[in-house]
Amino acid sequence: MTVRPPTLREKRRYLLVRVEPAGTAIDQKELYYAIADAVTSLWGDAIAAVISQAVVAAEEGHVVIRCRRGSEKELVIALSTMTACRDTRIALRIIAASGTIESLRERIRDAQPEDPVGPGEPAEQEYCFGKNVYAIGNCNGQKVDVIEKGFKNAHRLFLTREDLEKP
């Protein structure tokens, strides 16, 4: 198949999206199906075909989603209705829209976490919140995601540094 000349190609836009909670393993294919489900559920097949969304990159907690130019608003609304990917609860935060993937990659490089937990840092320590003991799962500035210690019901809580106490 010959490549179309640039004037005959359809114009596309790319959305940079941050996946929360931080540290969630993103499977590009799973995310594509979850987004397609959200778009079709909200707008129907006809508009989903116009949007023609696709996940083109997933790196460092960020995802680049492609759509047809002019349909960004519909895609953003559909993305805001996404609450889960498979069985994992997620939220997609729209960071930027651009005509090229490269400019969004620069944004990803600029958006490094303020205070990531490194190996051997407080992540190994235990903290108390309420009556339970938690380990730090992810840490970014004031924001701390903790996971309950134990074999069963390992719930994730979203707290701040001030909420945590030493056991």
Added chain:
Amino acid sequence: MKITDAAVYPYPNGDSSVRRMALEAKALGFDSIVAVDTPPQTYEGIEIVRGVLIQDVPMRDVIGKVKQARESHAIVSVHAKDNGFNRAVIGLKGVQILRGIQHADKLAFDHVTAKMAADNCVAIDIDLSALLAARGVARQRAIYRYRDVLIFERRFEFPLTLSSSARSVLDMRAVREISGLCSLIGMDMPDVEKALAGVGTVSTPPVPAVRVIP
């Protein structure tokens, strides 16, 4: 004008602490949040207002609970039921928000209730979780009910509030996303801004139309 999320449910009702929710609200473009069953405070510049939600109780218990809540200066919301209950609640002094209108029956909110809400400055809540989490018929029904409420709002001009009903920071949405979601129910940008300031409207005492100057 303060941009406020009219209901969030922090820990232990949800999985996020109220401080974390305040941080998230700040990042998402809010000035304040109404946190159910949480003491009032300010964190990182975000005002956390105490909210009281009354639901699944008969009318006589509602009266008692509203009296208790009025003393604590909380934002009092009552979950909508049938038409008679809603009219009684709207006429009750101290009730500021009627929520859950999308779950009530079709005739629960009519033109008489709308007029009463406007006269008593009681806001009707648009719960965005019904648009976010629901799929299919449930979401269609919510959109239909909210569009119906907006028809009355344009005629009678009662206050509206917007709430995410977030039990987690993952359920919270940015102001820009909220305006996009509200476009689904026929709200334009000025409507959204007015609704986001709705908590401020119902919590400040009304200015009398006539002022006596001694």
